Amino acid sequence: MINQNPKRSDEPIWWGLFGAGGTWFAMISPVTILVVGLLLPLGIINPDAxxxxxxxxxxxxxxxxxFTIGTLALPIWHAMHRVHHGMHDLKFHTGTAGKVACYAFAFLVSALAVVFVLMVG
Known part of the structure; x- marks a missing residue:
């Protein structure tokens, strides 16, 4: 029998941030690391830039x-979603407290990224 009143889930929100963070980390972060971590120290890019x-x-x-906020915030959402579900896969069930702790930490890093950008910019 189909449940006519299913309980709403907040999981699509977390999966959206997980996907955005994973995409950012896979597509943008390697280029950023290449430019800042390799090309700049080797002198291929002018340090004055x-x-x-x-x-x-x-x-x-x-x-x-x-860009700065995305670089700092999105990968942490991806990582904390992985930590939350990884703990569950390892039979370390923390329930709502673990979920809140993981996503609160990701939110804190995101908020600090915004504050950082506002202070510098």
């Missing part, structure tokens, strides 16, 4: 601010 003044101008721009 990443000066403090240029970076503050970048973060003052809406696209730069969103």
């Amino acid at each position: 990443f000066s403090y003044e240029n970076m503050t101008h970048f973060m003052a721009n809406i696209f730069g601010a969103l």
Whole structure:
């Protein structure tokens, strides 16, 4: 028999953030690591392009601010969703407390990313 009044789930919200974070981490983070971690130290990119003044101008721009927030916030949502479901898979059932702890930590990092961008930009 089909339940005519199913309970609403909040899981689509977490799966959406999980997917966005995983996509960001797979597509954008490697390029960021390549540029900042390899090309810049090897001198292939001019270090003046990443000066403090240029970076503050970048973060003052809406696209730069969103890029910085996305780089800091989205992968943590992905990671915390994995931690939450990983604990369940390992038979470490924390219930609602574990869910709240994981997603609260991700929210805290996201809020700190926004504060960071607002303070610098």
